[in-house]
Amino acid sequence: MTSKLLEIKDLSVEYKTEEATVYAVNGLDISLDYGQALGLVGETGAGKTTSALSIMKLLPAGVGRVTSGSIFLDGVDVLGSSKKKIGEMRGNTVSMVFQDPMTSLNPVMTVGDQILEVLKIHKNLSKSELSKAVDDMMEMVGIPSYRKKEYPHQFSGGMKQRIVIAIALVCEPKLILADEPTTALDVTIQAQMLALIADLKKRLNTAMILITHDLGVVAQVCEKVAVMYAGEIVESGTAENIFSGRYRHPYTAGLFGAIPKLDEETRRLETIDGLMPDPTEKVEGCRFAMRCKYAEDDCINTAQTMVEAEPGHFIRCAKVG
Amino acid sequence: MKFFKNKLLQMILRRIIQSVIVLLFVTLLVFLVMQAVPGDPIINFLGEAATPEQIAYFTALFGFDQPVLVQYFRWITGLFQGEMGRSVTFQMQISDIIFERLGTTLLLVIPAFIISVVFGVAFGVIAALRRGKFLDSAVTFFANVGMAMPNFWMGILGIYIFALTLGVLPVQGFVSPTQDLGESIHRLIMPVIITASGPLAVFTRQTRSAMLEVVRQDYVRTAEAKGLDSRNIIIKHQLRNALIPIVTVMGVMLGAMIGTTVLIESIFVIPGIGSLMITAIRSSDYLVIQNGVLLLAVAVCVCNLAVDILYGVIDPRIRDAK
Numbered sequence: 312m313t314s315k316l317l318e319i320k321d322l323s324v325e326y327k328t329e330e331a332t333v334y335a336v337n338g339l340d341i342s343l344d345y346g347q348a349l350g351l352v353g354e355t356g357a358g359k360t361t362s363a364l365s366i367m368k369l370l371p372a373g374v375g376r377v378t379s380g381s382i383f384l385d386g387v388d389v390l391g392s393s394k395k396k397i398g399e400m401r402g403n404t405v406s407m408v409f410q411d412p413m414t415s416l417n418p419v420m421t422v423g424d425q426i427l428e429v430l431k432i433h434k435n436l437s438k439s440e441l442s443k444a445v446d447d448m449m450e451m452v453g454i455p456s457y458r459k460k461e462y463p464h465q466f467s468g469g470m471k472q473r474i475v476i477a478i479a480l481v482c483e484p485k486l487i488l489a490d491e492p493t494t495a496l497d498v499t500i501q502a503q504m505l506a507l508i509a510d511l512k513k514r515l516n517t518a519m520i521l522i523t524h525d526l527g528v529v530a531q532v533c534e535k536v537a538v539m540y541a542g543e544i545v546e547s548g549t550a551e552n553i554f555s556g557r558y559r560h561p562y563t564a565g566l567f568g569a570i571p572k573l574d575e576e577t578r579r580l581e582t583i584d585g586l587m588p589d590p591t592e593k594v595e596g597c598r599f600a601m602r603c604k605y606a607e608d609d610c611i612n613t614a615q616t617m618v619e620a621e622p623g624h625f626i627r628c629a630k631v632g
Numbered sequence: 633m634k635f636f637k638n639k640l641l642q643m644i645l646r647r648i649i650q651s652v653i654v655l656l657f658v659t660l661l662v663f664l665v666m667q668a669v670p671g672d673p674i675i676n677f678l679g680e681a682a683t684p685e686q687i688a689y690f691t692a693l694f695g696f697d698q699p700v701l702v703q704y705f706r707w708i709t710g711l712f713q714g715e716m717g718r719s720v721t722f723q724m725q726i727s728d729i730i731f732e733r734l735g736t737t738l739l740l741v742i743p744a745f746i747i748s749v750v751f752g753v754a755f756g757v758i759a760a761l762r763r764g765k766f767l768d769s770a771v772t773f774f775a776n777v778g779m780a781m782p783n784f785w786m787g788i789l790g791i792y793i794f795a796l797t798l799g800v801l802p803v804q805g806f807v808s809p810t811q812d813l814g815e816s817i818h819r820l821i822m823p824v825i826i827t828a829s830g831p832l833a834v835f836t837r838q839t840r841s842a843m844l845e846v847v848r849q850d851y852v853r854t855a856e857a858k859g860l861d862s863r864n865i866i867i868k869h870q871l872r873n874a875l876i877p878i879v880t881v882m883g884v885m886l887g888a889m890i891g892t893t894v895l896i897e898s899i900f901v902i903p904g905i906g907s908l909m910i911t912a913i914r915s916s917d918y919l920v921i922q923n924g925v926l927l928l929a930v931a932v933c934v935c936n937l938a939v940d941i942l943y944g945v946i947d948p949r950i951r952d953a954k
């Protein structure tokens with residue numbers, strides 16, 4: 312047992328569908344301290360959502376399956392726990408803000424009841440205490456509490472997202488998994504939402520995994536960063552490690568190239584050529600090799616291990632270090 | 633809440649006005665059709681031996697010699713005063729016969745409707761939860777059978793098995809519940825179950841597919857992520873949303889059931905509105921037919937209104953849109 316909040320070791324997840332088996336996560340390692348925020352970055356299909364769902368034990372039944380590895384959350388073996396134990400954990404120790412706030416709320420239940428519901432499951436409070444907790448939480452995310460009797464369709468997208476965040480935070484979980492909490496929102500609201508998340512995190516001392524493909528977002532909120540590519544972490548370290556750019560995985564370098572730089576004259580974005588490897592095929596060597604400028608024959612054939620480029624800064628590339 | 637009630641009242645009022653307009657059209661249509669079809673209730677009633685004088689006398693007595701439009705307005709103005717006219721065949725006020733018969737039909741239809749909704753929704757939920765398992769296949773199989781088997785065939789089969797072979801239920805007949813409650817129920821069991829069977833099958837299939845549709849929704853995952861147990865997820869999140877499309881089907885099925893009772897009533901010899909209509913058609917008693925059709929149209933309008941109100945109750949989005 313460790314004193315870490317979250318310890319994921321060698322996690323592999325696959326989706327079995329009628330057509331094929333998708334190897335969505337391949338040997339993922341993540342560890343997180345209490346109160347720490349990790350930015351999990353990577354392009355679409357990298358396996359970010361899948362990793363988060365695994366922590367919640369919410370992989371789609373019958374399709375998604377953990378094939379190896381372990382997840383310890385707050386000292387509890389998630390993968391080995393009973394349904395009941397998981398039920399006690401969800402919403403209370405760990406909660407998740409899903410990718411799409413528009414559809415995450417039940418359309419036929421008032422928003423107040425949806426916040427109240429999670430409190431009722433986990434906290435043994437009197438009726439008036441419950442009601443006060445809901446009011447406080449709504450105010451905290453910036454929605455006047457008199458609106459708790461209203462239904463989701465009466466709120467704007469940004470407000471719905473605030474409600475979703477309120478549901479995730481109301482039991483004051485130790486860990487919150489925020490899956491691209493801002494991508495469905497327009498730019499001004501994105502900024503508000505990030506400020507809100509950062510503020511709440513500080514106030515409640517909640518640890519967080521912030522999933523995004525936007526490095527700018529990570530810079531605002533996270534102490535640690537992990538870059539995910541084709542189901543594995545290719546680079547991890549402190550935000551400073553990643554942003555200083557002293558050592559970089561070629562893929563991360565590509566991601567930085569894809570951020571628009573307003574101060575430069577050429578506004579053209581550099582993109583990473585090519586596509587991620589087909590997730591239905593097992594890959595032996597470096598998964599990024601096919602798209603990598605620096606790749607040699609060796610890269611394609613041998614599996615890459617994490618190299619510690621500087622203290623605490625790991626990069627999965629033979630060319631670094 | 634007050635806001636909602638006002639909106640609801642407004643909606644009901646608007647729907648009632650709409651319904652009245654629709655019903656006026658129905659009266660006109662059914663009246664004109666009745667004028668066009670051949671057959672004369674007076675001749676039917678008096679029989680072959682009637683003299684032309686007798687026929688002329690009774691035709692004038694019932695006002696059938698008046699111009700068509702006059703007859704129509706007499707009927708309509710009568711309706712607004714609660715008068716449906718007199719039946720030639722029964723020699724009684726039509727309103728007296730028709731409402732008594734309607735009561736009998738409702739004794740058949742209402743229990744059948746409740747049974748079909750309760751069991752249909754329950755079976756549908758079970759099938760959805762056991763998707764692909766044995767129970768699902770069994771439920772789906774019986775639902776298909778229930779939908780494919782015509783009512784009259786089930787009636788005959790039921791009579792053969794339960795009445796003639798096992799002898800546990802009566803072959804046919806009807807006893808009013810005010811007269812003998814036990815016997816009334818005993819005689820209604822089979823016709824009620826047979827009336828319920830088709831709609832029950834439809835509700836089962838609808839509920840199953842609505843539940844499976846809803847299981848994939850993001851808010852169900854949100855509910856799971858809260859740590860809610862599966863019983864509460866099913867009831868509070870899945871079923872409440874799945875009910876929305878089912879309510880539409882409920883309105884349609886209730887209307888259809890009132891129609892199918894015509895057959896059931898004649899198989900089991902139940903003096904309901906269906907068998908009244910058949911008698912009326914045989915004797916060309918078109919005033920009875922007209923009023924009967926109108927009553928069925930009213931029943932359908934009421935069902936639709938009930939569906940709309942129910943919609944508003946379970947779906948807040950609709951409540952606001954109206």
Ligand SMILES: Nc1ncnc2c1ncn2[C@@H]1O[C@H](COP(=O)(O)OP(=O)(O)OP(=O)(O)O)[C@@H](O)[C@H]1O
Nearest residue numbers: 326328333335354355356357358359360361371590
């Ligand atoms: N239910 C599913 N059935 C089959 N394959 C799935 C399922 N969910 C995800 N996948 C596949 O697993 C891989 C990882 O998907 P995942 O949703 O975890 O990516 P992601 O990093 O969250 O992407 P995005 O940024 O688009 O949200 C993808 O190849 C995806 O197609």
Ligand SMILES: [Mg+2]
Nearest residue numbers: 359360361410
């Ligand atoms: Mg995702």
